Amino acid sequence: MTTQPLPLPDNAELLRLDHQVCFSLNAAARAFGGVYRDALKDLGLTYPQYLTMLVLWEECAPQPVKALGERLRLDSGTLSPLLKRLEAAGLVVRERSAEDERSVVVRLTRAGEELRERALPVPSLIATATGLSREEAHTLRALLEKLTGNLDTAHGGR
Template sequence: MGSVDNGPVSEPISLRLNDQLCFALYSASRAVTSAYRPLLEELGLTYPQYLAMLVLWERDSLPVKELGAALRLDYGTLSPLLKRLETSELVRRERSPEDERSVLVSLTPRGRDLRDRAACVPGSMGRTLGMTAQDADHLRGLLRELAERFA
């Protein structure tokens, strides 16, 4: 019996926690999310709510399904988040007049006004992270590429 060639011989994969890419991503995500917390508390938003508002500030009115796709969140996760935003009078949800099965999410005037107050968040975070714009663009590109591999 001949041997099967599986490509180049690679080094044994370490099972040390600090050698795991997944742990580096997890740790970095938690650290960045924590850094956002004080800025977002001033706006009355959680980090996931902030992400939803970013999409709505770009597009204003869109179906829940499209918002979920943009955020990569399922309906079960997105629905309570939207309910809290609606309770805060930042968004409203209503059935689409064209398709009763579709629910549209729209900004309220209060939600639109919050955009001006949130405008300082990206700059503040940039200073907190201490990265150059070029480094941030490079890292963002690598992370997007990684995410697309699993999409």
């Protein structure tokens, strides 16, 4: 004799793991992490270090640590050790701002600038790994930005 599971009330469906957007996002983030680990191995960068370098390559000028943290959505407790490791690797230099002694700025070294050329294939590798069209990736990014904004608002702003 086989037993049948009890039917769940409609609202109990809300508690199913496969109905959780947060779980899907977390699973995708973990999958991205594996692909990025492989793509960044030869560059000697972790994913957070790569994101930091992207901002520095994009701006092409010394960046205040505070501005980097805001752009990357990282607090100083996370960003400071990350910058120390990039500095130890000879990719960046941290120094006091000439305009405001209380502020620390980060600038690329020559090695950090040269690493940019070696990093150029990474976005294409990642795009290929996603299997998404350019339009799908654009739509997904827009939805994720909207989601982030909504969650920030719900959480009291950021």
